[in-house]
Amino acid sequence: MAFAVLEPATLTEALSHLAHEGDAGAALAGGTDLLLRIRRGGRKYRSVINLKFVPGLTGLAWDDQRGLTMGALTTFRAIEHDPHARRHYHALVEAARVIAGVQLRNLATVGGNIGNASPSADSVPPLVALGATIEIASTSGMRVVPVESCITGPGKTVLAPGEIFTTIHIPAPSTRSGNAFSRFSPRAAMDIGIASVAASVTLDTDGRCADCRIALGAVSPIPLRATASEAALRGERLTPALADLAGELAAAATRPISDIRGSASYRRAIVRTLTTRVIQQAAARAAAAGAR
Amino acid sequence: MTRQYLLTVNGKTSFVTTTPDRSLLDTLRDGLGLTGSKKGCDEGECASCTVLLDGVPVNSCLVLVGDAAGKSIVTIEGIAEADSPHPLQKAFVDLGGVQCGYCTPGMIVSACALLREQPDPTDEDIKFYLAGNICRCTGYNKITAAVRSAAETMRAAAGSAPTRRTA
Ligand SMILES: Cc1cc2nc3c(=O)[nH]c(=O)nc-3n(C[C@H](O)[C@H](O)[C@H](O)COP(=O)(O)OP(=O)(O)OC[C@H]3O[C@@H](n4cnc5c(N)ncnc54)[C@H](O)[C@@H]3O)c2cc1C
Numbered sequence: 374m375a376f377a378v379l380e381p382a383t384l385t386e387a388l389s390h391l392a393h394e395g396d397a398g399a400a401l402a403g404g405t406d407l408l409l410r411i412r413r414g415g416r417k418y419r420s421v422i423n424l425k426f427v428p429g430l431t432g433l434a435w436d437d438q439r440g441l442t443m444g445a446l447t448t449f450r451a452i453e454h455d456p457h458a459r460r461h462y463h464a465l466v467e468a469a470r471v472i473a474g475v476q477l478r479n480l481a482t483v484g485g486n487i488g489n490a491s492p493s494a495d496s497v498p499p500l501v502a503l504g505a506t507i508e509i510a511s512t513s514g515m516r517v518v519p520v521e522s523c524i525t526g527p528g529k530t531v532l533a534p535g536e537i538f539t540t541i542h543i544p545a546p547s548t549r550s551g552n553a554f555s556r557f558s559p560r561a562a563m564d565i566g567i568a569s570v571a572a573s574v575t576l577d578t579d580g581r582c583a584d585c586r587i588a589l590g591a592v593s594p595i596p597l598r599a600t601a602s603e604a605a606l607r608g609e610r611l612t613p614a615l616a617d618l619a620g621e622l623a624a625a626a627t628r629p630i631s632d633i634r635g636s637a638s639y640r641r642a643i644v645r646t647l648t649t650r651v652i653q654q655a656a657a658r659a660a661a662a663g664a665r
Numbered sequence: 666m667t668r669q670y671l672l673t674v675n676g677k678t679s680f681v682t683t684t685p686d687r688s689l690l691d692t693l694r695d696g697l698g699l700t701g702s703k704k705g706c707d708e709g710e711c712a713s714c715t716v717l718l719d720g721v722p723v724n725s726c727l728v729l730v731g732d733a734a735g736k737s738i739v740t741i742e743g744i745a746e747a748d749s750p751h752p753l754q755k756a757f758v759d760l761g762g763v764q765c766g767y768c769t770p771g772m773i774v775s776a777c778a779l780l781r782e783q784p785d786p787t788d789e790d791i792k793f794y795l796a797g798n799i800c801r802c803t804g805y806n807k808i809t810a811a812v813r814s815a816a817e818t819m820r821a822a823a824g825s826a827p828t829r830r831t832a
Pocket residue numbers: 399400401402403404405406407408409424445446471472473474477480481482483484485486487488489493494495496532536537538539563564565566708709710
């Protein structure tokens with residue numbers, strides 16, 4: 374698995390290495406996907422461009438108005454411990470806590486999770502439900518893309534050769550809003566999700582659903598919004614019957630595969646139940662935030 | 666193409682010559698002869714290769730040697746104090762937390778990091794922290810008990826009154 378390791382010390386240097394190496398090079402963050410892909414012989418690269426020594430790509434910063442900004446190389450363990458993430462973005466922290474074990478979360482980064490573009494990437498549904506955007510840099514400049522449209526297929530992203538993710542931004546939550554994430558996997562730890570759901574719910578002063586975003590994981594090739602469920606909730610009071618209907622609509626929107634972990638119909642049944650539960654939990658958190 | 670890396674392992678600094686695509690685990694085992702860290706899977710699945718990198722537990726099979734250069738690396742060989750076993754090592758032996766022993770170095774290095782972060786963990790805290798450490802022998806209960814017992818010993822030694830908590 375011989376490859377060279379380039380260790381750029383600045384973003385400019387990193388981008389010029391990436392531009393120069395093109396398809397023969399790969400950006401390296403935590404390496405928990407990339408090194409395995411190389412080791413298993415799935416991909417050969419002439420060089421990996423290690424982004425860990427580039428300043429400004431890690432860490433989380435909170436601003437009351439702007440929300441949370443984090444470097445693409447922020448680890449899931451750092452997210453798990455961040456006080457602002459824990460207070461405002463339960464969905465993201467709940468997802469971080471189910472990813473592998475502590476040792477791996479000290480390595481695995483959120484940018485790598487998106488870059489790897491697995492349909493079961495656990496940080497993606499929360500980031501989509503929270504309306505996150507991601508900043509992409511290359512030698513020719515910078516662009517911002519919603520995380521929702523960042524993944525274009527299993528293992529495929531909008532990144533062109535020479536581009537990298539630099540920063541992820543999650544808007545500040547509006548008042549009376551709450552969010553939640555839940556994943557189902559046969560084993561509680563060290564397993565890949567059969568299905569996952571993240572939701573963000575904002576209530577109006579009457580306790581009706583003013584706005585919501587629901588994202589489903591591991592049940593379609595690209596990140597999936599449950600738009601029919603969202604439409605059913607908007608303007609309504611979240612009764613148990615409505616939460617149930619939203620689950621049914623979400624399940625109908627999925628395009629799951631059948632594999633060793635579960636059949637398509639099993640995944641759909643799981644999505645239905647998870648959606649009902651997750652929107653109720655997000656709404657309960659929104660109500661609690663409103664009461665504060 | 667080989668390179669020289671300056672590695673500080675268990676407080677001792679030395680030069681190692683290897684290729685940059687080598688893992689820290691292979692470098693420790695083959696380059697430095699420190700075979701305490703185990704290679705159960707080489708894929709991040711078992712944590713038998715856990716070492717502390719600047720105090721933080723990581724799967725050393727997924728760390729490139731260059732990412733460990735210049736940092737403090739602690740392996741199972743550096744856990745015991747002088748010639749006496751670490752309280753975790755003693756508790757694992759006394760309470761049957763060791764059977765074949767393959768997972769034990771990773772368990773103990775990881776538990777060491779846990780007890781630094783949380784000196785008085787509940788059973789749930791222990792299970793959550795060690796969820797990535799796979800053991801094929803003990804059934805985990807004895808490992809949890811050993812960590813709890815070592816935590817008590819260490820708190821008592823640190824002078825705080827031992828409190829008993831249940832999960
Ligand atoms: C044992 C084990 C358990 C796991 N469990 C889970 C789990 O429960 N849930 C889950 O979602 N994932 C899981 N994973 C997968 C993996 O850990 C995550 O996807 C992780 O977030 C990848 O991040 P990384 O920093 O290690 O990425 P890397 O391996 O460094 O990179 C992954 C890909 O993204 C690209 N990339 C990385 N950073 C950037 C960047 N800044 N800009 C552009 N491209 C970039 C790389 O070129 C590569 O193609 C598991 C992996 C292992 C080995």
